[in-house]
Amino acid sequence: MSYDASEQGLVNEVFKALLASATGDGGKKRAAGLKPPWWRDPAHEAAIFSHLNKWKRGETVDPDSGAHTLVHFAWRALAIAYQETYGKVDPAPNYMRRLLGIPEVLDSVRVDVGDGLRPAVHRPSTPGDPDHLVDIFVGSRTGRGR
Numbered sequence: 001m002s003y004d005a006s007e008q009g010l011v012n013e014v015f016k017a018l019l020a021s022a023t024g025d026g027g028k029k030r031a032a033g034l035k036p037p038w039w040r041d042p043a044h045e046a047a048i049f050s051h052l053n054k055w056k057r058g059e060t061v062d063p064d065s066g067a068h069t070l071v072h073f074a075w076r077a078l079a080i081a082y083q084e085t086y087g088k089v090d091p092a093p094n095y096m097r098r099l100l101g102i103p104e105v106l107d108s109v110r111v112d113v114g115d116g117l118r119p120a121v122h123r124p125s126t127p128g129d130p131d132h133l134v135d136i137f138v139g140s141r142t143g144r145g146r
Contacts, residue, residue: 018067018068018071018074019071019074019075019078021065021066021067021071022062022065022067022071022072022075023075024065025062025064025065025067026038026075037090038079039079039082039083039086039088039089039090039091040088040090041079044076044077044079044080044083045076045080047072047076048073048076048077048080051069051070051072051073051076052070052073054069055069055070055073
C-alpha cells in the first residue's frame with residue numbers, strides 16, 4: 001500500500017469539523033459572558049484535566065455540545081498552544097498576516113529617535129486602510145509610527 005499525500009488534507013478537514021463542534025458551544029458561553037475570550041482564558045489547563053477525567057470515567061459525549069469529550073480536551077490543548085506561542089492576545093488583528101506569513105503589527109513599538117527609545121504612536125491598521133499590510137513589524141526597532 002503506497003502513501004497517499006491527500007490523506008493529510010482529509011485529516012485536517014475531519015479534525016477541523018470535530019473542533020468546530022466544541023468551538024460553537026464555547027462561543028455561546030463566551031457571548032453570554034460566562035467565560036473570558038479563549039485567547040485570554042486562564043482555565044484551559046484545568047479544563048483539560050476535567051475533560052480527561054470525564055473520559056476516563058466513561059463520559060464520551062459532552063452534554064452541552066454533543067461533541068466527544070476528548071475533542072474538548074484537544075480544543076483546550078490547542079488554546080494553550082496558541083497562548084504559549086503568541087501570548088494572551090486577540091488573534092483577530094493579525095489573523096490574515098499569520099496566514100500570509102507577513103510579520104505581525106504591534107499596537108505600539110519603541111523606536112530609536114536619535115536620543116533613545118521612545119514609544120511610537122500607532123493605531124492598528126484595518127482592512128481598507130491603504131497601509132493595511134505595511135506597518136510597524138514585530139522584531140523591528142524602527143518603524144513608521146502614527
